Amino acid sequence: MENQNLTSTATANTSLMQNLQEVRDMIRRHKRKDIIFASVGLLALVLALLTLLTLFSDLVIDGYPKFNPDFLTEFPSRRAAHAGILSAWVGSLLVMLVTFLTAVPMGVAAGLYLEEYAPKNWLSDLIEINVSNLAGVPSIVYGLLALGLFVYGLDLGQSILTAGLTLGLLILPIVIVSTREAIRAIPASIREAAYAVGATKWQVVKDHVLKYSQGGIMTGVIIGMSRALGETAPIITIGALTFIAFLPPAPISTTAPFINFEWLSSGFTVLPIQMFNWLSRPDHAFQVNAAATGAIIILVTLLMNGVAIWLRYKIRKNIKW
């Protein structure tokens, strides 16, 4: 009797151990897949980073001789050694300013309207699809549109204003889409909480919706701006000059009325165009300038994206849902 019990316990034990062994084997098999996937992912990441790093260091090494303050304070010149990017970075800065001032208010307002105010029906669906599609339209198409609309139609000329508006239009969908995404991430319960104490729609939007979505919105804006910074095709299409040895009139002056808008209608060049111009020269010395300019563009872009990540982290830190 006792013996029997013992043997049955023993068999139960062995089968339990067997079971356990099977489970362990299974887990090991599953984990192998984990490792495989992680390695593939890591490999892809390393490859991408390596490519970027090679590209960047290549530009840095080629452009190294030009990394001095003079490069930033000199105008372009026929003599490569003296040529700088003063007019190009000032041009980029001013164009970006116009882009920022048009795309951000318009994009945020449009996203906010679509998400919070617009009735949800087939028309808003249609608009949504179109806005998302616009983000994928090749940038040269925007250039053509701008050439017809801003340069000839509105007679704005081949100016900073035209370029800024064109790039503003180009990144508008990015700003709209990221605004909507950021707004959608706010849970309904927070909105209901605000409405329940008697807030109006605008109060809910300004005190809550905009506040909690600003991290996402700013990220979208910065990503859009860094894209605009590197855009070349649409700017060439609207007829930016490639050789500019003057600066636009300063927007701010020390004498009344302190602010002027002449710079908006000034001719200009931007960093990627300056780079493109130098690249197309046969003289090797200019290739050095091009490389240095390229390195600077990448650096600024990386910096902007870094700021975007930091902002998102900082703003999300106090929000948990």
Added chain:
Amino acid sequence: MDQVSHVTKAESRNLNFYYSNGAHALKGINMPLYENKITALIGPSGCGKSTFLRCFNRMHDLYPGNRYDGQIVMHPDNTNILADGVDPIEVRMRISMVFQKPNPFPKSIYENVAYGLRVRGGKNKKVIDDKVEQALRGAALWDEVKDRLNDLAFNLSGGQQQRLCIARALATDPEIMLFDEPTSALDPIATASIEELMTELRNKLTILVVTHNMQQAARVSDYTAYMYLGDLVEFSKTDDIFIKPKDKRTEDYITGRIG
């Protein structure tokens, strides 16, 4: 009997409600809310308790396509708060709400409570300070948070967060306060403190509370309404409904045969 001796604070009259998908969630509900009393809404899941509760502060207006039919009349002014001409914002200023899951804003404790006052244009710091303190005391939270009013509300425990939401709803001196399962996300101790709070609040205002917890309804409420599939089956004094329910369905639910 003495039901009639109570002052009616609000009453729904033949109230029907339809969700945007056409679902007929409330079917001709007639029910009073007595002033300075706690009325509990009970019934099986999906019977329309939340739907009914959310009619009182016009929360359904936030989502397009929802439709009310019938009236909710508030006294003493006799306003039908569902009428087209009545602004839902005005209704929400008079009737506040505490939700099932605590939903503080990602702001400081102070700002959470002050928000209702700010929405009403409150600017005077002294006045707001006083109101915030009063509301936090009213919500039995003051002693726990008075030294860290500028901390983020998320850093409070679940029960504290819910009391904060009560304080937020209280700060604007509402006439009626709605609670949708206010303790279902809380542990027994936090639940007990919220229940105690509700019975104290009764002196100041009228309360309508949805609960899944029969004991809770029996403990805190003066009146109980039993709903089933969008109908109001029975409404009477809590003692009566739990001791001698008139309707078979109520009896079945209370004794645990449905739901």
